Amino acid sequence: MNNIFVYxxxxxxxxxxxxxxxxxxxxxxxxxxxxxxxxLVLGHNLAGVEKELAEYGADRIHIADCACLAPYRTLxxxxxxxxxxxEEQPQIALFGASPVGRxxxxxxxxxxxxxxxxxxxxxxxxxxxxxxxxxxxxNLLYQIRPAFGGNIIATIINPDHRPQMATVREGVMKKExxxxxxxxxxxxVDANKYLKDSDxxxxxIDRQIEKRKINIKNASVIVAGGYGMGSKENFQLxxxxxxxxxxxxxxxxxxxxxxxxDHARQVGQTGVTVRPKLxxxxxxxGQIQHTAGMDQSAMIISINSDPEAPINKIADYAIVGDAMExxxxxxxxxxxxxx
Amino acid sequence: xxxxxxxxxxxxxxxxxxxxGKDAMKADGTVNRAALPAIFNPEDLNALxxxxxxxxxxxxxxxxxxxxxxxxxxxIIREGMFRGADGGVLLxxxxxxxSDTLAxxxxxxxxxxxxxxxxxIAGRQAIDGDTxxxxxxxxxxxxxxxxxxxxxxxxxxxxxxxxxxRLEHGVETVACSLPLVVTVNGSAPDCRPRNxxxxxxxxxxxxxxxxxxxxxxxxxxxxxNRPYLNITEWNVSDVDADDQQLGxxxxxxxxxxxxxxxxxxxxxxxxxxxxxxxxxxxQELIASHTLG
Numbered sequence: 001m002n003n004i005f006v007y008x009x010x011x012x013x014x015x016x017x018x019x020x021x022x023x024x025x026x027x028x029x030x031x032x033x034x035x036x037x038x039x040l041v042l043g044h045n046l047a048g049v050e051k052e053l054a055e056y057g058a059d060r061i062h063i064a065d066c067a068c069l070a071p072y073r074t075l076x077x078x079x080x081x082x083x084x085x086x087e088e089q090p091q092i093a094l095f096g097a098s099p100v101g102r103x104x105x106x107x108x109x110x111x112x113x114x115x116x117x118x119x120x121x122x123x124x125x126x127x128x129x130x131x132x133x134x135x136x137x138x139n140l141l142y143q144i145r146p147a148f149g150g151n152i153i154a155t156i157i158n159p160d161h162r163p164q165m166a167t168v169r170e171g172v173m174k175k176e177x178x179x180x181x182x183x184x185x186x187x188x189v190d191a192n193k194y195l196k197d198s199d200x201x202x203x204x205i206d207r208q209i210e211k212r213k214i215n216i217k218n219a220s221v222i223v224a225g226g227y228g229m230g231s232k233e234n235f236q237l238x239x240x241x242x243x244x245x246x247x248x249x250x251x252x253x254x255x256x257x258x259x260x261x262d263h264a265r266q267v268g269q270t271g272v273t274v275r276p277k278l279x280x281x282x283x284x285x286g287q288i289q290h291t292a293g294m295d296q297s298a299m300i301i302s303i304n305s306d307p308e309a310p311i312n313k314i315a316d317y318a319i320v321g322d323a324m325e326x327x328x329x330x331x332x333x334x335x336x337x338x339x
Numbered sequence: 340x341x342x343x344x345x346x347x348x349x350x351x352x353x354x355x356x357x358x359x360g361k362d363a364m365k366a367d368g369t370v371n372r373a374a375l376p377a378i379f380n381p382e383d384l385n386a387l388x389x390x391x392x393x394x395x396x397x398x399x400x401x402x403x404x405x406x407x408x409x410x411x412x413x414x415i416i417r418e419g420m421f422r423g424a425d426g427g428v429l430l431x432x433x434x435x436x437x438s439d440t441l442a443x444x445x446x447x448x449x450x451x452x453x454x455x456x457x458x459x460i461a462g463r464q465a466i467d468g469d470t471x472x473x474x475x476x477x478x479x480x481x482x483x484x485x486x487x488x489x490x491x492x493x494x495x496x497x498x499x500x501x502x503x504x505r506l507e508h509g510v511e512t513v514a515c516s517l518p519l520v521v522t523v524n525g526s527a528p529d530c531r532p533r534n535x536x537x538x539x540x541x542x543x544x545x546x547x548x549x550x551x552x553x554x555x556x557x558x559x560x561x562x563x564n565r566p567y568l569n570i571t572e573w574n575v576s577d578v579d580a581d582d583q584q585l586g587x588x589x590x591x592x593x594x595x596x597x598x599x600x601x602x603x604x605x606x607x608x609x610x611x612x613x614x615x616x617x618x619x620x621x622q623e624l625i626a627s628h629t630l631g
Contacts, residue, residue: 071511074475074485099507103487106472110441110479115591118470121628128595142595146628148356148467153598153628161591172631201484202515205501209509218525221630245630278629299629301620302607312607317620321612329614333621338631 002091003036003060004029005163007081008053009100012070013046018096018170020056025123025173026094027057027182032125033139035091036060037182040084042077042191044070054184055177064189068200071207072100075199076191078107083194085112090163092141094123097167105167115158116165117143121172128157135159141166171246174338214264216248221278224250224267224294227258228283228304229323235260237327238282244331250274252290268293282323286311303327344400346390347454349447349461349477350383350419352412356466379415382462384530386523389492390460391423391531396494401425405450407435407443413546416570420541421533426567428454429546432574434585440468442589444476449578451481458500459520463488474522484515487522546572 004026008019023039030037039058041049046065053061064080081104085093093108095101097119109116122144128137141164143156158164216222223242229235235255242249251261253268267274268290279297284290286302286309294300295314302315303323312318319326354375387404394400404419404427406412416427430450438446451459459478464471471487478485486502490510493501499514505524543558545568550559562568575585583589610616624630 074487078479099488099505102471103475103485106440106470106475107479107485109472110444110476113441113591115439115441116470116472117592118468118472121631143592147469148354151356151599154594155596155598156592157595158592202486202513202519203499204511205514206512207506207509208511209506278624303612307609315607317610318607319610319612319616319620326612326617329612329617330621333614333618334625334630337618337622337625 002089002162003038004033004092005038005040005085005088005090005094006058007093007095007101007104008039008041008049009072009096009098010041010043010046010049013043013049015041015049015052016096016098016170017175018098018101018168020052021170021173021175022094022096022168023053023056023058024176024178025168026092027178029092029123029125029141030057030059033091038062038088038090040064040081042069042080043072050184050186054182056175057178057182059183060185060187062187062189064191066191068195069191071204072104073200073202073204074103074107075202076195077104078111079196079199080189080191080194081108082111084189085163093163093165095165095167097169101167105165109165112161112163114161114163114165115156116167117145117156117158118167120145120166120168123166123168128159130159140164214248214262216250216265216267216274217272219248219274220276221245221247221280222250222267222274222276222294222297223247223280223282224252224284225255225261225282225323226252226284226290227254227260228285229255229260230283232260234324237324241280241327241331244334247278247280250279250294252284252287281311281315282327284311285309286314342397342399344393344397344458345454345456346393346400346402347451347456347459348383348387348390348402348404348419348424349451349459349473350387350404350406350415351380351462351465352377352406352408352415353380353465353467354378377411377414379418380462380465382464382523382525383415384462385525385527386460386462386521387419387422387424388528388530389489389521389523393458393492394423403427403454403456405430405447405454407431407446407450410546410548413549413570413572417541417544418533420544421538422531423534423537426570428571428573430573430578431548434575434582437587437590438585439590439592440470440472441476441591442585444473444480445584445589446575446578446580447473448477448480449580450573451477453573453578457517459483459518460492461520461522463522463524471522474520478520481520483518483520485520485522486513486515488524489521490524490527492521541568544568544570546570548572 009016036059038060095105124142250267302311402424407430488505
């Protein structure tokens with residue numbers, strides 16, 4: 001049966017949020033297509049993992065439990081995933097757009113000669129008519145993603161090759177337990193059947209899991225605060241908004257000097273220059289020192305109680321009001337409206 | 340361990356999508372792609388630096404830049420030579436047009452096979468597509484191991500190359516024997532700048548096509564005496580590639596639809612802090628994929 005497969009990334013049996021988000025989405029797609037949702041878990045010490053996966057809608061759960069599969073390495077995982085896909089012939093296969101999924105997905109797609117669309121922001125089911133041949137396709141996966149630095153939105157399809165593969169970033173899809181849990185049938189996989197010695201040519205000699213470093217330079221959305229935020233406690237609200245949006249928190253020099261934020265978060269001439277897709281400036285007046293580091297942002301929203309604040313001259317949207325009241329509203333309406 | 344290495348760096352010339360300032364906007368709010376300058380893909384420069392570090396460790400090693408693209412992509416091969424690469428190959432053919440990542444990887448893998456290097460180093464991803472697929476797919480096509488998200492090629496221990504790579508929440512050090520494919524993350528050290536002596540040495544390096552376009556003498560004698568000024572140019576038959584696996588026919592993925600993202604006009608739109616204003620703003624940001 002041509003079902004939907006989700007590769008479930010895990011660290012010692014704890015399944016990553018991005019994989020649970022994909023199961024949530026996969027459940028919806030499976031119901032639309034009238035097929036089953038299958039989870040694929042590769043790793044070690046995976047006992048009991050099936051319970052959570054069934055809660056998120058998985059009907060069948062393939063578990064390959066072997067010391068040789070943890071920590072993640074490209075070649076052994078690719079060999080097992082390709083082996084299972086060849087047997088099960090999925091119509092759709094989803095991976096997290098994490099360093100693991102973006103390492104594994106292309107390897108698998110090349111081995112199976114099936115297309116892969118990276119970093120999708122939306123997945124839908126739809127039909128397609130080929131302009132040249134007039135051939136009609138039903139129930140294709142529309143893989144929708146921004147391209148060209150976020151300046152265009154492309155809908156990609158994979159009409160003639162299976163599985164239709166896509167990766168999705170963490171936080172893009174909603175994570176929600178299924179209303180009716182999946183059947184949760186466990187399929188034990190003998191990994192050794194698919195593996196050969198040469199799959200272990202890359203050896204891991206050291207592995208350090210570290211606390212996340214502040215990295216505002218590569219953030220696609222930045223919520224930044226200025227002196228106008230008033231206090232370090234009020235700054236916490238910016239972190240709340242950033243958490244919800246999957247953004248990083250930036251700060252003006254005045255806010256950093258006043259001890260409201262860490263220096264690593266400073267945007268501007270003496271800090272970091274950023275070019276995110278969206279920059280939300282809260283309580284920032286917009287001195288040139290600051291704007292020099294962010295005026296190339298694709299979109300700027302300012303929240304300031306002063307309607308004449310200089311930041312409004314470069315903003316695309318200027319919200320006049322108190323950030324302490326407006327930010328909670330943004331959090332509330334984002335939660336209500338996001339998928 | 341060999342005393343010298345043959346290194347191929349995969350690089351791409353890309354439109355500078357990071358600098359879509361308000362000047363590159365058309366009146367309707369869409370991007371004027373022609374107004375964007377063509378640049379050396381940033382992470383491919385990080386990759387070149389790692390190749391140069393290896394060459395510093397093993398003098399006499401050779402670095403060739405391999406790029407697929409139109410004739411003008413020879414610019415980045417020259418740029419690489421100004422920074423320390425020894426030469427390059429421009430893979431160019433109309434039959435490549437419309438290639439997705441898989442068809443591109445197939446074409447590149449044919450050229451890599453012909454160059455037969457010890458190590459292939461590429462940037463993690465290109466800024467015009469952001470897919471990060473070509474490195475791993477080239478590795479698969481050549482049946483080579485891959486190490487992605489690399490931050491530092493540390494050196495050799497015995498026959499194995501030691502590489503430090505970024506994880507989602509941490510770092511990992513791996514060892515792998517040659518040959519292999521490494522993709523380099525943007526958090527790796529920046530590429531060294533142009534070297535004035537190398538600029539002098541290579542400024543007349545051109546491809547055969549560029550030579551034909553150059554109607555004035557084109558320093559023909561110079562290139563006969565100095566073969567390093569000839570940038571290699573290969574087409575489909577030069578790399579013995581199968582037409583069916585190239586271009587649109589070799590691409591499993593098809594673009595069904597492209598929508599331009601329309602950015603708001605320059606004048607700031609004034610909003611109040613009312614629930615209605617905030618909710619409609621959030622909905623607009625989600626609809627335009629700015630958020631989510």
